[in-house]
Amino acid sequence: MTTTGEERATAPGGPWWWDRWRSAALDVGLAVVSALECAAEGIRFAEDAGIPVAAGIVFGVLAGSVLVVRRKWPIAVVLVSIAITPAQMGYLMGIVGLYTLAASELPRRIIGSLAGMSLVGMLIVMFVRVRQDMARGELDLGDWFVPFAAITTAVGMTAPPLLLGLYVGARRRLMESLRERADSLERELMLLAERAEERAEWARNEERTRIAREMHDVVAHRVSLMVVHAAALQAVARKDPEKAVKNAALVGDMGRQALTELREMLGVLRSGDGRERRERSAVPLAAVGVAAAAAASASRVADEAEGPSLSDMDELIGQSAAAGMVVDLSVEGDARAYAAEIEQTAYRVVQEALTNVHKHAAGAKTYVRLAHRVSEIAMQVENEPPPEVSSASSARLPSGGNGLLGMKERVVALGGVFVSGPTDAGGFRVSAVIPAS
Template sequence: MTTTGAQQDATGTTTRAWLWWGRRRSVALDAGLGVVSAFECALEGARFAERAAFPLPIGVLFGLIAGSVLVLRRRSPIAVVLVAIAVTPAEMGYLLGFVGLYTLAASEVPRRIIGTLSCMSLVATFIVVSLQFRQDVRNSDFEDPGAWYIPLMSSFVAIGLILPPLLFGLYVGARRRLMESLRERADSLEQELSLLADRAEQRAQWARTEERTRIAREMHDVVAHRVSLMVVHAAALQAVALKDPQKAVKNAALVGDMGRQALTELREMLGVLRTGDGEQPRITPVPLAAVGAAAAAAAAAAAEDGPSIADVEDLVGQSRQAGMVVELAVQGEVRAYTPEVEQTAYRVVQEALTNVHKHAAGAKVMVRLAHRAAEIAMQIENGAPEAAGSAPDADLPSGGNGLIGMRERVLGLGGVFVSGPTDAGGFRVSAVLPCGSAG
């Protein structure tokens, strides 16, 4: 196919296309071969004109035209081989035939055409060589070598002239196609690696977002409940400080205990995030699978070190000490669960009690836990805030993320979460977690 203008070579540099040649050295090579072939055919054309008894200039001109066809070998190798076959009876065009067959075999021409033209060239060469041998034997003074001599020697010469360029051209063509296939495969792999890198970056960003969300949820669960109880006790301390000093001292001690517990839980959670004593953070390439594995490991470590269902009774006791009326009912056989289930169940009860402290101070609360065959269910329901009577107002702020965090925790384990107001004016939080035994 003819190409003009500019194109890029394998190194990426822009080169000018010369007609059907891709590079300047290809032009120089084919032009040089054409000149040599034309000179050879001109000499052989002169001898042919002498043998055929027609004017010498015609033979030389015929040889020049026939030999110069080699310049078109990249453009039309079939035409070059056909010309070489056509001038074979004149005993000219050896370089033309040799280079033409090589170019034909190395090109993208169908194999059947290559085979047909190769056989034609082989037959033509065999006939010309046979006639030449026969003439040489007839003109020699030696005795007749036998009927087998001329066909055998003609076959050797014809095969020797046709087979080497044909095989070499087939080898070069196959190697060129292999290199192109490998280059295309390398380009395809490079594109796939680029896509994988983009996906890895997206998954890493997703993992970082999930980890930040988990840390924020843990911080909310740890801080909100403890600090809410501390604020409630501080409000009660302010209300009874002058009337009942002993109760004020007791409330102050509870506030201190709550603060210490909150600090302890914060230290335990932050310890999971540390890389180690004296270890400086470094930015290193991390495999894609390690991103999710690291987040999962951190979450699992935090779950193992976190609270469990057995701590729900202490949680209820802390709310009772803050003046809340809380009833705890447990149904079914108590057993151990996986750390994720244990912590999620605890956090649901904790957040529900925290919301009661914030929005319904003094309301009566009912906490129910049901241990079933393949699940654990919990329900936290409080009465109307008016039932609080004269409970002190702690004026606790609300970020609005408590119910969202509970829902994310429960749904993340494949459970069911429902929350909403009751007909009596209170609020109910229900959750069911599928679970298996921890051991």
């Protein structure tokens, strides 16, 4: 079971310099065993040195107890073991001290120097001890055995703990590096998840704004024309029944067109939402995946939504003309195909501008100019001042104040320029230029 950086930081520590109580218990146990070993060996040392046995035991206990600080001062432990090597004691302390020194973070030159000192000291002591044993007759072997025994014992007491300590230290550093990388990766994933969620929220907001613009364009234009025709129908119902029937048919056609466009838009939204739910239920995604799926779904809805194009411009002008508006359409340059979003934006700008004329300047003559240029398409809708008395003035069309803002957002989103404002003659002008690529 892996442990994260926070869990290690909040884990209970041990006493003094130990990280854990288990480490403290291990070091205390090793120090006790080392003290007992040195105390036993101190008896022989006292006899050889001609000092009281009690003094040798106390010296051995004190020297062996130094092993308790092996994690904090490994150099001191190794130096003490080297110092008491001539007394032929502290073998356990020397082995454990070299292992701890090799596994520490100390420079390699210090580790190598102390290991070499320990090897030389052990080699000299064992050479003298084996030679003395042979001189006393305890060993009856050839002269070759003295250097062999000294070298074998010195290397056997020094090399294994040194190599094992180097391996454990390298492995410990590797594991710590892997933990740090895992913690860093976890933080990066959390940051990516937060950013993905922010992008998804931004995509949802953009989609809401786009849907609001589409709904405004569809409803405002169609319903405005329906209200104008209804007002005209009310005015001529008794005087001219045929014209009233014609206006009623136009109102019905526009209502059906508005419903069709609304159904298409809502159908795209439902299909996109259904796919997103299926994606979320099919695979248990992480936070990054869920946010990315939400952003992708919003993008799909925007891409799949079908809108009008410049080829529908004549029909748009005809609808306004049927509502009683005098519209003059002029086209400059050779018509060509543009990207769907460019054509849809150009159409919506003209549509919303005509809708505003119906709302605020009913009966005013309007000029619609469309220019196909080399690298852009330009459109302008300008109306003259409205007549003081208009048959459609009684329609009392409400205004939400979002039409011009929606047109500007559409044009600017494509890198174009949008300008609107009153003219010197008292009318109103809407102009937009959209890059063609």
